[in-house]
Amino acid sequence: MNIILLSGGSGKRLWPLSNDIRSKQFIKLFRDEQGNYESMVQRVYRQITSVDKEATITIATSKSQASAIKNQLGDKVSICVEPCRRDTFPAILLSAAYLHDEAGVDEDECVVVCPVDPYVDDEYYESVEKLEGLVAKNTANLTLMGVEPSYPSEKYGYIIPKGNGDVSEVLEFKEKPDTETAKKYLEQKALWNAGVFAFRLGFLLEKAHSMVEFEDYRDLYAKYENLQKISFDYAVVEKEPSIQVMRYSGAWKDVGTWNMMAEVMADDIKGNVIKDDTCENTQIINELNLPIICMGCKDMVIAASTDGILVTDKERSGYMKPYVEKISNDAMYVEKSWGTYTVIDVQTNSMTVKITMSAGQEMSYHSHDYRDEVWTIVSGQGKAIVDGMEQVVRTGDVLTIAAGCRHTIKAETNLDIIEVQLGESISVEDKHKFDM
């Protein structure tokens, strides 16, 4: 199976655990078969490979998510990084070109596009695998998987099939309806459009060449910024006459709000939490190093991270957006390709950061124009390079790095550093990278 996973949506709907940099698919609230915490992207990877060990997985994503994916999945997947955000048609096209021109996938092979974020059972990916067989039959240019609705939702687009069978031609697509209209669709055996599309790679590339002028993956990448922002649904699906849909009747959940996430997360509490006996139907997630005590909480979600603390009635959790938007956008916890970065103190002209790296991880060689840094190694051993001079550093060592000075560190063991940044304009933008 060739799967393109769309990993988008740097949303804040699961604030304070999701933010502009850390999307909800990277929050570890699920558990794998060994009982270890895993994120949605890790869960999806595990589910796909349990159905098809040989699956080739390409994740289409933004630059800001690439580090987190690399940190969570290592080199087990290919990452197709969009130079900038341009909606799903350009993203899928870029990945398709990548598969053809860089990964050598044949035009006759089937490719399935799936979003990374619904919460599903393994059965879902067994159905996804069946799409490959349907594409091979070549009875339609596009094959979709539609989800059998569990209620007349206003939140999803609908696919109206011609027949009631497991696989059917598509009669038409409908935008998000009101509840009354949705009820009528349900009587017509309509399906939710869950964003799962399967096609022969060659079909999509031909289609794309008729719409966008480009030569190959690298050319498309260079032109990416100039592409029109348009969804795959509008650009391709709704215009395609030869199209069929397969019913999926298993479990499928959109975990876009805390209310929904609370239903599917592995444990009612995570982290340092004490809950008294009078709490009811309440989930508490604590990523901070402080204890949380909850007493008498009913139907609530409480979530705490270095970005902030949310205390909400479940019903209200879907209305969080305007309040989160009032808050500063600076992410206080960031998963980098070389480890994690947690802001532990902010003052007018200084910021203190905790850095953790795993053995083998290495930062880029870089400098800052407007800040000095003081690094104290609090555990582990590494090799630091400061203005070309290499030195081994161990627990207790202190590095003073003046503005303009080029520096990096490679973790030889797991490595923890406390970094004090000093300057009048401390910003994540203040960074130059260099080759070593």
Add this chain to the structure above:
Amino acid sequence: MNIILLSGGSGKRLWPLSNDIRSKQFIKLFRDEQGNYESMVQRVYRQITSVDKEATITIATSKSQASAIKNQLGDKVSICVEPCRRDTFPAILLSAAYLHDEAGVDEDECVVVCPVDPYVDDEYYESVEKLEGLVAKNTANLTLMGVEPSYPSEKYGYIIPKGNGDVSEVLEFKEKPDTETAKKYLEQKALWNAGVFAFRLGFLLEKAHSMVEFEDYRDLYAKYENLQKISFDYAVVEKEPSIQVMRYSGAWKDVGTWNMMAEVMADDIKGNVIKDDTCENTQIINELNLPIICMGCKDMVIAASTDGILVTDKERSGYMKPYVEKISNDAMYVEKSWGTYTVIDVQTNSMTVKITMSAGQEMSYHSHDYRDEVWTIVSGQGKAIVDGMEQVVRTGDVLTIAAGCRHTIKAETNLDIIEVQLGESISVEDKHKFDM
């Protein structure tokens, strides 16, 4: 007026804002006449001195609270530090001896003892002042102020007066009753025993000499550890035949739980808090540097500090004790005589602390056996002494202080330091003090 304020109770009933070191009387949730935040101890000081500018105030307290009092009130009050905790009779006796032998108060002067923690109006201290006149009349050895009950409480002791007048002889004292019994007391015009006692200093010292063998304040201080733990009520008040009580009918509130504190605190929210329109009857106090968003909270108190986060239904807030006791006792925020100390990160063999000092403040000259420290000056200027060597330090300077090394710093301007402690057994006990 000579007032002895009893500042005890290092309780956790207002956790996470109060802890073993920071008592509830130091939490700044009230506002003074200029609108600045003030603590209970600051409020009481302001109220007493607005009634009597010349009042001599002595605070009887433990060693652990002395720093916070000094930090909040400076040299405006005398602090009579108990060498160890021995209940209210020894504490009052030590302060009385201090007034006589150290402060030179005459035996014929009146002394009034008040607890520091009830929430009252200025009117309360106007009544306290009247006690002085009653003591001067010399119609009784002890004069109490009793609070007119607002309901038949089970939480307080009762004073049964002989008559109904403003001042009356005391018939008897009653222990905390059940509600039914309390109702009968109310019919007898009984008063709550609020722990306010007035007497001629000479009376108390004579009484004390008949019960405890001591020469003067210093001798009593030296013997303090051997004194019996006993309350002033048991040791003196309930045995005294010549005793009268004055009625106080004004406002008086015990702020021993979050439910009660929520009623009297100056603002419904304090700190970085966003509350949506669907929150009702909810108070939120945030001492952290993170935002808190609250949505749909009803009848709750939410309080966050570096010690932890409390999310509680108001009714439940009185039942917090067993849950707080499960939590580590290490205070993460401490008010020292030389400034404040906030733990911002804890790892296995390191701890990172933010230190703030005001201009002029100075630490003791000290060393640690089992930890190294790295100090980064993040703002301000000070004079550091490390193993006898004096140096001026400024923003950006780094001091590396090895275990065993003697050190101190004096703030020449307001001074902020990030201190990284490194060692396998980091503890507040690991400290030796030296003369300079």
